[in-house]
Amino acid sequence: MDARSRLESDRRTTLARLALLQRDVAAIIAASEGSNADDEHDPEGATIAFERSQATSLVQQAERHLTEIDAALARLDDGTYGVCEVCGAPIPAPRLSARPVARTCVTCG
Numbered sequence: 001m002d003a004r005s006r007l008e009s010d011r012r013t014t015l016a017r018l019a020l021l022q023r024d025v026a027a028i029i030a031a032s033e034g035s036n037a038d039d040e041h042d043p044e045g046a047t048i049a050f051e052r053s054q055a056t057s058l059v060q061q062a063e064r065h066l067t068e069i070d071a072a073l074a075r076l077d078d079g080t081y082g083v084c085e086v087c088g089a090p091i092p093a094p095r096l097s098a099r100p101v102a103r104t105c106v107t108c109g
């Protein structure tokens with residue numbers, strides 16, 4: 001599989017995961033509206049707040065990964081993909097297969 005196919009398949013997977021995670025966050029928010037979550041002494045409210053911040057940070061992670069994928073696709077388009085952005089050396093193929101969004105070589109990464 002070439003870099004573009006890998007990135008595009010990763011992009012589809014990440015978008016699907018993001019959709020699920022956003023649904024989780026929406027469900028947690030809906031659940032918190034149905035309970036006394038505003039009451040800070042309510043243990044259930046504390047659990048919901050924790051779940052909500054966990055789910056929100058997973059959403060942010062997925063969004064960041066999506067940004068990295070888009071940046072890697074842009075580098076493929078302008079011909080700088082696979083070149084270390086620090087030292088300019090080619091990024092070894094095994095590193096790119098393991099991490100298609102890599103922007104630096106092993107030494108600089």
Ligand SMILES: [Zn+2]
Nearest residue numbers: 084087105108
């Ligand atoms: Zn480098």
